Amino acid sequence: MGTVTTNDGTSIFYKDWGPRDAQPIVFHHGWPLSADDWDNQMLFFLEQGYRVIAHDRRGHGRSTQSATGHEMDTYAADVAALTDALNLHDAVHIGHSTGGGEAARYVARAKSGRVAKAILVGAVPPIMVKSEANPGGLPIEVFDGFRKSLAANRAQFYIDVASGPFYGYNRPGAETSQGVVDNWWRQGMQGAANAHYLCIKAFSETDFTEDLKQIEVPVLVAHGTDDQIVPYEDSAPLSSKLLKNGRLKTYDGLPHGMLATHPDVVNPDLLAFVKE
Structure with a gap:
């Protein structure tokens, strides 16, 4: 574990496990979480012999x-500062949700040789908010509601998100893991209210269309059809079509947080793509 200091003096915390000469896998977490959200996948890939790295977004x-x-521009620049400091080459970048947007922007701008592949899981690209150009998006009022709830009672809002739509625990017959809910809340409350508030605009209104078009490396786009946070139809199928070398992997009925609820299903697919 360590930190990297960016050009504006921000300290970016990161974990770096595994052999230094192994292929690196870099994980980008979702909103409003931290590198800890990748514990399962980091341990999984570590056991497969990879070097695994995850950072906490500013x-x-x-x-x-x-x-x-x-x-997003600064988020991607922070990732570039981290990968430069660690001198990573031929890395695989895996991003979930907001982290998928961050990964897409970084990979589109990365120095030659830095990136081998990318994986976007339940990711926000191409763009979430509804507009004339994106009629299938979510109305801006949805994100205004996020901001209002965060400002009014962030602690309760984070409980409601984790125990409800994020993991699909609000679906009939769903079995809630209190540990997963508590861990989501713990990670969220560790971060800054101002950063989380402003990040809502970043993940909902950033247009990643040109980023996706510019990416040359192979990209796996994985998404659950019962994603209540980033609706499937306006995200993964559109992203995969914009990519030069994209592949769509659809998980029928799985939620936004499927990396935590169904790692036994998702992890082997991620590994298979990385190994190709």
């Missing part, structure tokens, strides 16, 4: 609770 987890930089 304002999240153990990174600096900065006043500025809570938008």
